[in-house]
Amino acid sequence: MVLMMELIKKAEKLAEEYGVEYYEVRIARISAVNLQMQNSHLEELSSNFEIGIGVRAFSGTWGFSSANDLKRGEKAIETAMKIAKVMGGDSRIYIGDPVRDEVEFTAKKSFADIDLEDKLLFIKEIDRLLRDDKISNRRVSYADGIKEQLYFNSLGSEIRTIVPRIRLSFSVTAKKGMNMQTYWKMFGGTGGWELIESANLEYWTGFVKEKARSLLDAEPPPSGEFDVIMDPELAGVFIHEALGHASEGDAIKNGESILGDKLGERIAVEELTVVDDPTLRGKFGSYIYDDEGIKGRRVEIIKNGILNEYLLDRETAAYLGMEPNGHGRAQSYNYQPLVRMSNTYIEPGDWGFEEMLGEVRRGLYLIGDKGGEVDIANGTFMFGAKEGYLIENGEIKAHIRDVALSGKILDVLMSIRAIGRDLKIEFPGYCGKGQWVPVDDGGPHVLTRALVGGLL
Amino acid sequence: MIDELAKILNHKNVEWEIYWEIGTGSSFKIEKYEIVRAQQKFHSGIGLRIGYRGRTGFSYITGVSHRREELERFVERTIKLARVSEVPFRGFPNSKKKSSVPGLYDRATAEMSFEEGYDAAAMMIEKGREILGEEHTFSGGIAFGTAEDGVMNSNGIEKTMKSTGISMGVYVLKKNGRRGSGSYYQSFRRLSEAEGEMERGIEEARRDAELSWSAGKISQYEGELVLEPHAVSSVVSILMHSLYGDSVYHGQSRFQKIGERISSEILTLVDDSTIEGGARSYPFDGEGNPGRRSVLIEKGVLRGFLLDETYGRLMGMESTANAARDFRTMPHIAASNVIVEGKRENLEEYEGIVIKKVFGEHTANPISGDFSLTVELGYRIENGELIPFKDNMFVGNIFEMLNSIAALGRKDEDLSGFISPRMLIYGKIV
Numbered sequence: 064m065v066l067m068m069e070l071i072k073k074a075e076k077l078a079e080e081y082g083v084e085y086y087e088v089r090i091a092r093i094s095a096v097n098l099q100m101q102n103s104h105l106e107e108l109s110s111n112f113e114i115g116i117g118v119r120a121f122s123g124t125w126g127f128s129s130a131n132d133l134k135r136g137e138k139a140i141e142t143a144m145k146i147a148k149v150m151g152g153d154s155r156i157y158i159g160d161p162v163r164d165e166v167e168f169t170a171k172k173s174f175a176d177i178d179l180e181d182k183l184l185f186i187k188e189i190d191r192l193l194r195d196d197k198i199s200n201r202r203v204s205y206a207d208g209i210k211e212q213l214y215f216n217s218l219g220s221e222i223r224t225i226v227p228r229i230r231l232s233f234s235v236t237a238k239k240g241m242n243m244q245t246y247w248k249m250f251g252g253t254g255g256w257e258l259i260e261s262a263n264l265e266y267w268t269g270f271v272k273e274k275a276r277s278l279l280d281a282e283p284p285p286s287g288e289f290d291v292i293m294d295p296e297l298a299g300v301f302i303h304e305a306l307g308h309a310s311e312g313d314a315i316k317n318g319e320s321i322l323g324d325k326l327g328e329r330i331a332v333e334e335l336t337v338v339d340d341p342t343l344r345g346k347f348g349s350y351i352y353d354d355e356g357i358k359g360r361r362v363e364i365i366k367n368g369i370l371n372e373y374l375l376d377r378e379t380a381a382y383l384g385m386e387p388n389g390h391g392r393a394q395s396y397n398y399q400p401l402v403r404m405s406n407t408y409i410e411p412g413d414w415g416f417e418e419m420l421g422e423v424r425r426g427l428y429l430i431g432d433k434g435g436e437v438d439i440a441n442g443t444f445m446f447g448a449k450e451g452y453l454i455e456n457g458e459i460k461a462h463i464r465d466v467a468l469s470g471k472i473l474d475v476l477m478s479i480r481a482i483g484r485d486l487k488i489e490f491p492g493y494c495g496k497g498q499w500v501p502v503d504d505g506g507p508h509v510l511t512r513a514l515v516g517g518l519l
Numbered sequence: 520m521i522d523e524l525a526k527i528l529n530h531k532n533v534e535w536e537i538y539w540e541i542g543t544g545s546s547f548k549i550e551k552y553e554i555v556r557a558q559q560k561f562h563s564g565i566g567l568r569i570g571y572r573g574r575t576g577f578s579y580i581t582g583v584s585h586r587r588e589e590l591e592r593f594v595e596r597t598i599k600l601a602r603v604s605e606v607p608f609r610g611f612p613n614s615k616k617k618s619s620v621p622g623l624y625d626r627a628t629a630e631m632s633f634e635e636g637y638d639a640a641a642m643m644i645e646k647g648r649e650i651l652g653e654e655h656t657f658s659g660g661i662a663f664g665t666a667e668d669g670v671m672n673s674n675g676i677e678k679t680m681k682s683t684g685i686s687m688g689v690y691v692l693k694k695n696g697r698r699g700s701g702s703y704y705q706s707f708r709r710l711s712e713a714e715g716e717m718e719r720g721i722e723e724a725r726r727d728a729e730l731s732w733s734a735g736k737i738s739q740y741e742g743e744l745v746l747e748p749h750a751v752s753s754v755v756s757i758l759m760h761s762l763y764g765d766s767v768y769h770g771q772s773r774f775q776k777i778g779e780r781i782s783s784e785i786l787t788l789v790d791d792s793t794i795e796g797g798a799r800s801y802p803f804d805g806e807g808n809p810g811r812r813s814v815l816i817e818k819g820v821l822r823g824f825l826l827d828e829t830y831g832r833l834m835g836m837e838s839t840a841n842a843a844r845d846f847r848t849m850p851h852i853a854a855s856n857v858i859v860e861g862k863r864e865n866l867e868e869y870e871g872i873v874i875k876k877v878f879g880e881h882t883a884n885p886i887s888g889d890f891s892l893t894v895e896l897g898y899r900i901e902n903g904e905l906i907p908f909k910d911n912m913f914v915g916n917i918f919e920m921l922n923s924i925a926a927l928g929r930k931d932e933d934l935s936g937f938i939s940p941r942m943l944i945y946g947k948i949v
Contacts, residue, residue, distance in 0.1 A: 438893075
């Protein structure tokens with residue numbers, strides 16, 4: 064505490080000396096537990112604690128420095144300021160008003176109070192539940208972490224936040240001859256042990272085993288343009304890749320995004336509304352303040368088919384003459400904040416699943432997220448599904464495996480034909496953009512058209 | 520301080536391993552011909568593994584200047600973790616063999632000041648302006664750093680290394696009704712190499728942006744096609760999973776027996792951490808095993824897996840020195856420099872379908888080998904004329920593809936530690 068007060072004072076003094084316009088400092092204390100088990104063989108059990116400092120100074124350009132040894136804290140502050148000064152530049156940032164706050168995501172049952180031995184027993188129990196003759200590989204991975212962060216800036220903001228995050232995932236591989244298929248499930252969010260304790264593990268372990276086994280007999284997918292119904296999980300990764308990244312303010316500012324000059328324009332069907340909301344309670348991508356000391360805010364990226372708002376941080380907001388909406392996130396204290404998503408989802412429409420199915424003569428019903436990637440400059444995205452089914456004349460037919468989709472952002476958003484009523488946002492994961500941040504995404508069932516890269 | 524930690528550990532009845540790192544890194548980010556962000560970061564820390572009654576404990580601390588009491592607490596905490604942990608302990612390496620790889624440390628890069636870095640970024644902008652016209656948007660960046668790493672263990676291993684790195688990225692976007700983009704990324708050990716490559720990198724990104732700008736989707740194709748080194752790197756990354764010792768040991772790989780034929784006899788695949796000045800070279804790995812060259816596939820026959828000490832011992836084989844880590848993590852198996860070799864032919868003047876870059880390989884199923892990747896850039900060459908395409912999907916199965924390899928080109932490209940020529944295969948585009 065004394066050290067923090069000293070650093071605040073030092074920063075003020077140095078800022079005067081270097082004549083920097085604005086600076087901000089993040090001091091984070093992180094404690095993390097990781098357990099990983101493969102085929103009953105414990106591969107990792109670690110419990111660690113770390114403190115570090117990250118400093119940004121602005122003087123027409125951002126200078127950044129970090130250190131994972133607080134004894135170098137003052138040096139990091141000075142380095143960031145020196146850099147900003149040396150560089151010059153004529154960029155601008157949104158300044159705003161100072162904020163003083165102290166907030167915490169509360170947990171019903173803090174995972175810090177659960178013994179490491181009990182966490183180990185817990186993953187062993189899951190490993191036991193995953194055992195099966197036809198399963199050649201089982202993996203269980205558990206991680207929890209508490210991040211306590213003190214943020215202060217040259218405006219006099221002083222924000223203390225405590226965010227606990229927990230994650231559990233397990234996967235199985237079923238084998239028959241040379242054929243092997245994997246299925247997995249992930250749970251997680253911001254909060255405590257209750258987030259995974261409430262999961263019905265008997266059901267979900269049975270579920271992934273059954274899926275992996277049945278995929279052994281699934282067929283490879285067809286290829287070409289098809290009508291595609293995405294389940295809520297796949298709709299989540301779809302909207303994250305196909306729209307989310309292209310709406311990030313930095314991609315707009317640097318001229319790369321295909322959505323650059325389209326604010327206020329219709330880019331999707333009228334029924335489509337897409338939201339990014341860090342304030343959803345308990346979700347994996349939730350936070351209170353972003354890493355620039357701005358409160359996270361719900362953003363309607365697309366509202367009734369119109370491109371309504373970008374995701375913004377202090378710099379991209381100033382560039383566009385707008386206000387930031389709390390989307391400047393950093394992987395950790397040793398990274399500079401970038402514009403990032405939080406929990407991204409498609410608002411529900413009014414279609415029932417059966418009704419949607421009835422619309423498809425020949426197409427695919429695709430389920431589950433296997434990751435994706437987007438080229439925002441060319442407007443091309445791709446993502447994989449965990450599994451799928453052929454649809455013929457409104458009926459679900461053969462099971463298919465290893466399927467990936469690709470499409471053009473602007474075409475596919477206009478090709479959406481139906482949006483379901485059944486919204487789910489419960490698919491925690493990590494998004495990579497040179498840095499990894501926890502996110503969640505989801506949606507209801509969605510019917511659109513895309514290129515399927517199949518082997519047949 | 521490392522010695523003091525070792526002294527404390529020597530008084531405990533445990534086996535131990537210290538892995539430490541001290542480093543700094545700087546980077547400059549360029550957007551639309553301007554430097555918009557710069558940073559200089561310092562990092563240091565110690566990872567400690569303890570072997571105690573057949574079990575492993577691991578923990579780390581950041582910083583390398585701690586008081587004795589802090590070090591003692593660190594040791595006690597890690598021993599306590601070893602007690603509750605059920606991670607089996609298979610022993611630490613004991614190879615004291617001296618090993619060195621030349622060209623990993625460059626004084627000029629290590630001593631590069633922040634101002635010199637700024638000048639290099641400014642030079643990149645200037646070259647960008649010279650090479651590209653106003654109709655292109657230029658972004659990119661330059662990063663450089665230096666690090667000192669060391670491993671010490673209770674078997675008497677004591678090794679340290681110094682290394683430098685400098686990397687350069689270029690991204691060129693052409694907008695004018697349509698859109699096209701091209702990129703270039705490369706990492707080096709020496710400042711002089713990076714400077715020498717700057718123009719070539721920008722030129723290559725410009726060329727790809729032009730091609731991408733005029734490219735569209737082509738109709739379905741199935742047959743002979745050539746993969747450029749970039750695309751080879753994407754598909755080989757799907758294969759690597761099956762060559763990791765832990766995948767093999769845990770039934771996550773279809774390969775089980777050394778000596779099996781797994782690809783056409785054209786292909787030889789090597790992992791080599793001893794290449795002079797190589798982007799992913801090292802004299803010793805994260806556990807202190809000396810770096811080496813390991814043949815994984817020789818003329819189509821499986822010759823080895825990538826192993827660290829733990830999986831080497833579990834499988835009754837020798838570690839191939841492929842334990843990757845930083846001080847925050849336990850060692851895990853990862854490739855070093857990967858080299859595609861084999862029978863060469865002239866593919867440089869190949870006429871037909873050529874795929875330069877694909878993306879999305881992380882969505883492939885490395886176990887079944889099925890992949891569907893989006894083509895970022897490809898071209899059809901007919902009578903010397905180049906007709907570009909993009910947005911199609913390149914689909915297939917990695918294990919079938921290996922059997923279809925018909926030839927390798929003559930000219931190697933080094934993509935930051937993935938070294939390969941062009942590859943002629945049978946494939947499908949949708």
